[in-house]
Amino acid sequence: MYKGGEGYWSWIFHRITGVGVALFLFIHVADTFIIGWGPGVYNAVTSLYRNPVFKIAEVILVAAVLYHALNGIRVILVDFWGEGVLKQRSIFWAEVVVFVILFVPTAILMLSRL
Amino acid sequence: MATNGAGRPRPRGSGFELYSWLFMRISGVLMLIFLLGHLYIMHIINSVEVVNYNFVAARWGTPLWRTWDLILLLLAALHGSNGLRILIDDYIHSHGWRVVALAVLYVLAIGFILGGSLVLFTFQPVAS
Amino acid sequence: MKVKLRIKRFNPQKDRKPYWQEFEVEAEKTDRVLDALHQIRWYQDGTLGFRRSCAHGICGSDAMLINGKNRLACKALFADLGDYVTVEPLRGLPVLKDLIVDMEPFFAAYRAVKPYLINNDQPPLKERLQSPEERARFDDTTKCILCAACTTSCPSFWVNRDYLGPAAIVNAHRFIFDSRDQAAEERLDILASRDGVWRCRTIFNCTDACPRGIQVTKAIEEVKRAIMYAKV
Amino acid sequence: MKYHTYDAVVVGAGGAGLRAAIELTDVASVAVVTKLYPTRSHTGAAQGGVCAALGNTEEDHWEWHMFDTVKGGDYLVDQDAAEVMCREAIDEIYELEHMGLPFNRTPEGLIDQRRFGGHTRNFGEGPVRRACYAADRTGHMILQTMYQQSVKHDVHFYNEFHVFDLILSEDGRAAGVVAYELATGEIHIFHAKAVLFATGGFGRAFRVTSNAQTLTGDGMAVVYRRGIPLEDMEFYQFHPTGMYKMGILLSEAARGEGAILRNGLGERFMERYAPTLLDLAPRDMVTRAIYQEIREGRGAEGKDYVYLDLRHLGKQVIDEKLPDITDFVRTYFHIDPAKDLVPIQPTAHYAMGGIPTDIDGRVVVDEKNTPLPGLYAAGETACVSVHGANRLGTNSLLDILVFGRRAGAHMAKFVKENDLPPLPKDAGERVQAMLDSLLKANGHESVAKIRTDLQRDMMDLAGVYRTAEGLTKMQGILGELRERYQHIGLQDRGSLFNAELVDAVELGFLLDCSEALVSSALAREESRGGHYREDFPKRDDQRFLSHTLAYKRDNGQIELRYKPVVITRFQPKERKY
Numbered sequence A: 001m002y003k004g005g006e007g008y009w010s011w012i013f014h015r016i017t018g019v020g021v022a023l024f025l026f027i028h029v030a031d032t033f034i035i036g037w038g039p040g041v042y043n044a045v046t047s048l049y050r051n052p053v054f055k056i057a058e059v060i061l062v063a064a065v066l067y068h069a070l071n072g073i074r075v076i077l078v079d080f081w082g083e084g085v086l087k088q089r090s091i092f093w094a095e096v097v098v099f100v101i102l103f104v105p106t107a108i109l110m111l112s113r114l
Numbered sequence B: 001m002a003t004n005g006a007g008r009p010r011p012r013g014s015g016f017e018l019y020s021w022l023f024m025r026i027s028g029v030l031m032l033i034f035l036l037g038h039l040y041i042m043h044i045i046n047s048v049e050v051v052n053y054n055f056v057a058a059r060w061g062t063p064l065w066r067t068w069d070l071i072l073l074l075l076a077a078l079h080g081s082n083g084l085r086i087l088i089d090d091y092i093h094s095h096g097w098r099v100v101a102l103a104v105l106y107v108l109a110i111g112f113i114l115g116g117s118l119v120l121f122t123f124q125p126v127a128s
Numbered sequence C: 001m002k003v004k005l006r007i008k009r010f011n012p013q014k015d016r017k018p019y020w021q022e023f024e025v026e027a028e029k030t031d032r033v034l035d036a037l038h039q040i041r042w043y044q045d046g047t048l049g050f051r052r053s054c055a056h057g058i059c060g061s062d063a064m065l066i067n068g069k070n071r072l073a074c075k076a077l078f079a080d081l082g083d084y085v086t087v088e089p090l091r092g093l094p095v096l097k098d099l100i101v102d103m104e105p106f107f108a109a110y111r112a113v114k115p116y117l118i119n120n121d122q123p124p125l126k127e128r129l130q131s132p133e134e135r136a137r138f139d140d141t142t143k144c145i146l147c148a149a150c151t152t153s154c155p156s157f158w159v160n161r162d163y164l165g166p167a168a169i170v171n172a173h174r175f176i177f178d179s180r181d182q183a184a185e186e187r188l189d190i191l192a193s194r195d196g197v198w199r200c201r202t203i204f205n206c207t208d209a210c211p212r213g214i215q216v217t218k219a220i221e222e223v224k225r226a227i228m229y230a231k232v
Numbered sequence D: 001m002k003y004h005t006y007d008a009v010v011v012g013a014g015g016a017g018l019r020a021a022i023e024l025t026d027v028a029s030v031a032v033v034t035k036l037y038p039t040r041s042h043t044g045a046a047q048g049g050v051c052a053a054l055g056n057t058e059e060d061h062w063e064w065h066m067f068d069t070v071k072g073g074d075y076l077v078d079q080d081a082a083e084v085m086c087r088e089a090i091d092e093i094y095e096l097e098h099m100g101l102p103f104n105r106t107p108e109g110l111i112d113q114r115r116f117g118g119h120t121r122n123f124g125e126g127p128v129r130r131a132c133y134a135a136d137r138t139g140h141m142i143l144q145t146m147y148q149q150s151v152k153h154d155v156h157f158y159n160e161f162h163v164f165d166l167i168l169s170e171d172g173r174a175a176g177v178v179a180y181e182l183a184t185g186e187i188h189i190f191h192a193k194a195v196l197f198a199t200g201g202f203g204r205a206f207r208v209t210s211n212a213q214t215l216t217g218d219g220m221a222v223v224y225r226r227g228i229p230l231e232d233m234e235f236y237q238f239h240p241t242g243m244y245k246m247g248i249l250l251s252e253a254a255r256g257e258g259a260i261l262r263n264g265l266g267e268r269f270m271e272r273y274a275p276t277l278l279d280l281a282p283r284d285m286v287t288r289a290i291y292q293e294i295r296e297g298r299g300a301e302g303k304d305y306v307y308l309d310l311r312h313l314g315k316q317v318i319d320e321k322l323p324d325i326t327d328f329v330r331t332y333f334h335i336d337p338a339k340d341l342v343p344i345q346p347t348a349h350y351a352m353g354g355i356p357t358d359i360d361g362r363v364v365v366d367e368k369n370t371p372l373p374g375l376y377a378a379g380e381t382a383c384v385s386v387h388g389a390n391r392l393g394t395n396s397l398l399d400i401l402v403f404g405r406r407a408g409a410h411m412a413k414f415v416k417e418n419d420l421p422p423l424p425k426d427a428g429e430r431v432q433a434m435l436d437s438l439l440k441a442n443g444h445e446s447v448a449k450i451r452t453d454l455q456r457d458m459m460d461l462a463g464v465y466r467t468a469e470g471l472t473k474m475q476g477i478l479g480e481l482r483e484r485y486q487h488i489g490l491q492d493r494g495s496l497f498n499a500e501l502v503d504a505v506e507l508g509f510l511l512d513c514s515e516a517l518v519s520s521a522l523a524r525e526e527s528r529g530g531h532y533r534e535d536f537p538k539r540d541d542q543r544f545l546s547h548t549l550a551y552k553r554d555n556g557q558i559e560l561r562y563k564p565v566v567i568t569r570f571q572p573k574e575r576k577y
């Protein structure tokens, strides 16, 4: 395993979350498409989402989107803000802090509805 | 090994990768609004408990939400599938498999964009 | 103190695949991995293959993967590494023997970016003028010693050997931003290709690995923006 | 065996080799054969600067430069060569700038210049700013620029090919070289009309050196074995400021920027040795001053080193003008030169002597300067002689450029006017026989041990201070080492990157160079420049205002001859700074 720094790990997670979210998106578009078949089918399909397993998956999804979005901002800062590339490490750790601040309450809220 | 200046054909830019790169960033920024908004409303304020046919139907009653979701659909599908294209480009090296993977990706992407838009444009709520 | 080196060995004339071998050497804290490699070659196993020349981080011969990171063996001190050190050849270039890799693909990428000053005007009788500020603009990228530590630390390069790689971009940057050069557009065109700067995903392994402390990713980003401003 | 035919072969891809190749490539077919990738050459390690009397920051003239060169070399300099070098320096630097070399600039946009040891204004009045520089990476920039130009001119390289022999045709011309391809173990014969040796120095003959592991005097030894003499080998320069124990160089540029030397008591001891130029006196003097301090018990902590003090320069100067040496000190000593004194010790640095040549790089083989047709040498491996008994800082980078170019230009002319000499049938046989025996070598002696002993004893007995007794002892030791060398054992019998085999061959080269050095030094019963005989502490122009030529005869004996120094403008005077 190459012992990379912040940039390396943030990229690995960005990739994983990007693919994860994209796969979910395709499923999500598919299920929404089903709405065209009318309420019966749609409600039957979306009720699957109420299964606790899916609810935990949903929390993970939110985490993934949140991380991907925050790190996307980091990447964009690195790309367009001249200083960004020199401060990428600090930006990464700031991103981690923001992630925790946003995600922890959200996760508690979502899981409390389990 | 003996070498002179030669050895590698000189690459030339086509410009496509630049636009792909720019698009990933622009769509990313836009999605910060559209996607995080969507997530917040659908999964956090509300929850999958309340999301059912009527809920969606009510939401799509206003053009604002229909436009919102349409934009989001386009952005996310394009951003996501372009992202997957980049991954295929990175990891699938055999020419044949690459063509297959890209073909599947493009068919899916176009299918979902067309299908999703179709629903968004044509959806007429029926009472349930 | 005693240090242990775990070295990835491979001799294509004898071995079907690479294997690990451990050596124990007497070393001081201020000794470098290169000193230990020398001890091994000189007194334990004369067949150990590695490159080196200057022994103080200026010639770029001995970049290798040490404790999971690309470094120059002559700049990696046991004081910073501890007494158990793993050494592998650089990734992404064909291994020729033990720690020696084929550098040709690396230099081919370098040559592809026109790494020389292009100025078709008749030169003046004396020097061309250049202000200290103009000179400072590309100072960082003139430091490159072509050691390949950056390119071979880049995950994007590992999976795509056609990627020109950070070192080639650094050397293109050195000319693109030199006020005396006239071929920036040509180089930007080369770097805008599929195997140019867009293969960089801002992973920063290159910057972390560069033994000359060059802000490699910064240089790449500057090239990306130059391409963008030229075309958009 | 593989055969190649070219108009010209350049051996070595440091500054000198590349400069010649660039000059040649467009007009002739050229192969550059080098044991290192070009950018690994030790020219890249040069730090401080390359001088030319541009007069960009203060008045300066090439005549002043020439005077300093002659005086710095303790009047052993051939003044026709020094004149060529100092005159052509100016256009050479402009040419380099046009090739893209990123020099530091003055506020007006001119090439900036700094002070360096022994370079003075108006024939010795005080220090002058003559060294053009790029931070403390001047050699790096020169090597990179030369390599960039070689890419542009499509120079044909054979990288990691070790030249082990010179081919002479029966009619006494150079006919090519024999090289060993490291990657495959194959022997290659390069058949050519002209051959240039630009293989650098042999600092690895000493224990503490600023030179790369690979600087083993190959070119010198190869021609020496073929009966060509080596000139002025006794003149070896010890640079005053090497990092303690490691030998890594801390450029004179540090003192050029104002750093000073201090002994263990904190005194600026150069005040006693060179009241005018102080720390910027020529290297031989500063080195001896350091040794003197150490001998008299004023070394740091009573040991064999003193300090270089950069603290008063301020962080900005240190970071901007001396970034690399600062990095060396931080990396290897874990100290900060802006706050701490840096332990330094003289380090074996530069061979003033080498393969004798004229001002066109043609190798000359006797005291009448008879050229050997088709054979050329340039750079540290050659002796033109522009450095005489002691080289001034920044004159070597200049030497490799000016005489690299001149050699290239002359070769271009030569290959146009001459045919390919016939290739002797047994061209590769000597090398083949040598390799065969090395691949079978299974004696009990270790190459590394012999080399370590050589380096230790050369440092002690043939280093800065020399005596008849010590040098005679060293001759004996060399005989023993040679005997041991006959009984070495090698483990690697393979043909891929057999570095052990190369190490063994290089040790043989080092032994040859050391032998020539010691014999020449023993015979020179005077002190001049870098050659200091404690038993003959004075310069003796009566007996020794002449160049030594050392020949290796077939019976292994060394024959010494002498050739007159060319004196044109400046008559020898006592050397004071």
Ligand SMILES: Cc1cc2nc3c(=O)[nH]c(=O)nc-3n(C[C@H](O)[C@H](O)[C@H](O)COP(=O)(O)OP(=O)(O)OC[C@H]3O[C@@H](n4cnc5c(N)ncnc54)[C@H](O)[C@@H]3O)c2cc1C
Binding pocket: D011, D012, D013, D014, D015, D016, D017, D033, D034, D035, D036, D037, D038, D041, D042, D043, D044, D045, D046, D047, D048, D049, D050, D138, D139, D161, D162, D163, D164, D198, D199, D200, D201, D210, D211, D212, D215, D218, D219, D249, D251, D349, D350, D378, D379, D380, D381, D393, D394, D395, D396, D397, D398, D400
């Ligand atoms: C640390 C340091 C700092 C210095 N600073 C300065 C300075 O500031 N100013 C200054 O003027 N001078 C300086 N010098 C001196 C100067 O740098 C050198 O003398 C000069 O660069 C030598 O150049 P070269 O081309 O002769 O040889 P090198 O650059 O040493 O090149 C030798 C070439 O020969 C090749 N070679 C050797 N043996 C063989 C073989 N058997 N077969 C094939 N190829 C072979 C090598 O591969 C290499 O390419 C410094 C020297 C050192 C060591």
Ligand code: HEM
Binding pocket: A014, A015, A017, A018, A019, A021, A022, A023, A025, A065, A068, A069, A070, A072, A073, A075, A076, B024, B025, B027, B028, B029, B031, B032, B035, B036, B076, B077, B079, B080, B081, B082, B083, B084, B086, B087, C200, C201, C202
């Ligand atoms: C919410 C805001 C989002 C932002 C700010 C954002 C930002 C980015 C950026 C800047 C990149 C380019 C990374 C690079 O070139 O190195 C990227 C890549 C990617 N994104 Fe997003 N993105 C967002 C949402 C999404 C969504 C919803 C999906 C899924 C549909 C997605 C899937 C991907 C994929 C698959 C990649 C490619 C990953 C890679 O190349 O490593 N992203 N994203």
Ligand code: SF4
Binding pocket: C143, C144, C145, C146, C147, C148, C149, C150, C151, C166, C167, C170, C209, C210, C211, C212, C213, C214, C216
């Ligand atoms: S940029 Fe740094 S790491 Fe890359 S080749 Fe140059 S010196 Fe080595």
Ligand code: F3S
Binding pocket: C153, C154, C155, C156, C157, C165, C166, C199, C200, C201, C202, C203, C204, C205, C206, C207, C216, C217, C220
């Ligand atoms: S590691 Fe590779 S992805 Fe870019 S920032 Fe460096 S080149």
Ligand code: FES
Binding pocket: C051, C052, C053, C054, C055, C056, C057, C058, C059, C060, C061, C062, C063, C072, C073, C074, C075
């Ligand atoms: S040996 Fe030259 S960089 Fe390490």
